[in-house]
Amino acid sequence: MPGSPDVVVVGAGVVGAACAEALSAAGRRVVVVDRGAPASGTTGAGEGNVLVSDKEPGPELELAKLSRRLWPDLLAGLREELGPRAAEAEWDPKGGLVAALGDTDAEALAAFAATQRDQGVRAEDITPEHARELEPHLTPRVSGAVLYPDDAQLQPVLAATALLAAVRARGGEVRGRTSALGVRRDRSGAVAALATSGGDIPCGAVVNACGPWAGAFAETAGAPLDIRPRRGVVLVTAPLPPGTVRRKVYDADYVGAVGSDDADLQTSTVVESTAAGTVLIGSSRERVGFDDTMRVHVLRAIARKAAALFPVLERVPVMRAYGGFRPYAPDHLPVIGPDPRLPGLWHATGHEGAGIGLAAGTGRLLADLLTGADPVLDPAPFRVDRPALLAGAPA
Template sequence: MAHPDVVVVGAGIVGAACAEALGAAGLRVTVLDRGAPAGGTTAAGEGNVLVSDKEPGPELALARLSRRRWPELLTALRDELGPDLAEVEWEPKGGLVVATTEGAAGPLAAFAEAHRDAGIHADVVAPEVAAELEPHLTRRVTAAVHYPEDAQLQPVLAATTLLAAVRARGGEVRSGVRAIGVRRGAAGTVAGVRTSEGPISCAAVVNACGPWAGEFAARAGAPIAVLPRRGMVLVTAPLPHTVAHKVYDADYVGAVASGDADLQTSAVVESTRAGTVLIGSSRQRVGFDETVRVDVLRELARKAVALFPVLAGVTVMRAYGGFRPYAPDHLPVIGEDPRLPGLWHATGHEGAGIGLAAGTGRLLADLHTGGEPELDPHPFRVDRPAVVEEVPECG
């Protein structure tokens, strides 16, 4: 088999999206993952494709590109692969953001106005209209904003669909293979990747290792400041027709934007196609500590019941947690590393990787092939101070 043009390290949703976009551009792609494809951060995601939680700026621009790109991409993959391989449970259900105190109503309305100025559909609705949209919602709502562009998909299905397209185009997906570094050529550029199964020659390597991207970058000799930030999710027993939208309290936006290492929780409630209800969200920087914190789960449950009192009597089937790739300035890292030509990064999306993946893949492929990007790549560059000057001493 011919050597690949590009090796993508990481078979989560972001790595899969990059591999699919590079393959669509005509490149030979091999995807490596030390575990099972979509078995890490992606498997611990809720599947959100959101514009509602992002402040106007570069990340919102990337979110809008992804929101446009996802349905187009899924339609094309359904035509290419067939409906069975391309079923990802895409649901353009919309989002509802609510304030439950008088003090939160004003900031929520101001945030919606900023979104409208940026071209986002953000419709302020009266509390009684919010009650019509979500009949089981608490009546303590003081203000609400409906975001019809918010959507949801099943993240593992989405990643495996993208990887199926990579295989269908002649690429390779290898699980259980650990990437342990890169090999440099005589000119000092990337000439291959070193793995637990031996070297693979290639002209470019994409670091899509999610929370482990900082570790891989350090082994490649080009460290970046990407850290793990843990989140927990509760899953209830099936409760069909109870929650129609993605619904969250207005304080969720502040938790997303915060860099605080301490525990932060906010009420985020949505249903799946199977009828189960997903309850989040928590954020905490605890390294790679996988300890299940009962106090975190209690706090999630308490806030969810405050938003949807009907949940008080519902059984929780399970809880799961995952590590999300966090960059200190809250922006993804997308592009070629100027310190090591041929090394590319696609990481740092934190809890928004599912929604931002389609746009990230397109942006990286455009940059790699010299195409005209659909948005300004400069804010996501690797050599910005927050990424290269705030690298932890431990690497």
């Protein structure tokens, strides 16, 4: 219909925002809808990690490398288009440090880094002494470490807000407090409109970027996917002197926790500072549905492990704790591309805890596919009709 958008993106988190920005940059008119405020879900509960260090060789690492290349130029372009204030995202290419606290972990970490180097990742084996020079407050129990110069951090809410501001500047819309209720189909069975709490929005395509709620929306649309919520909790300390924690630092257990299929609680230490001087401490993973109860034993486990890695944190007050839900795919790969069961329905979800880092590459890849451009990355591993995604989905 005249005046209708080409694409409606459901979900105004950083992945949905990146998809909308890339589509609008490709000349498509885009409307973004979200049942809450933009970036108020998973993105608002994120730490802002842009990592290559925690990805084993394979498709997700390739997507991470692509995103790491794209983020700086994307943010620079937004600053030029919108002005520095509207596009501020606190980009900090500070690097990452992974530390092992035992000989077995040190050997496993070194082997893991070697496989990444074979794929072009800058991963530098360093001695415990060098690690403590880089991070003076690290525990003396460190037995081995790897430095990742390309790890970075940004402020996820600011990044999503800047991406959505670009969509608006190009003639698109962002509608908060608007729930997506399903899709309307035309006579051929293809998407004709998105049904919302504010009325139908006629369009040629709908992008499901609902994060941990993507499975529920897919089912409502008639094309179910097995995407589940995986809860995580982060502690925030009082501001500390500059240089207390200089990089993103995590223990060698983190990679295993990210790739685990276990539904029970898992914790691993992740410590990093922010521009405000506070320190973010994570992380936890457990599949408890959408239960957002703050459990004291989870907070204690996170704090205890963080103090073991950075003893200086033992007496630092914690100002608050917050939690969120990551979109978990059973095979630990994002879902990016068209749904073959419903022409006009697209998905961009399943990034679990890496959505902020992978958003730039996801948006670019989805826009390439939707507009018919040559894809910037092989899309086959991220296809929607993977057995792992359909086997556990509701019939």
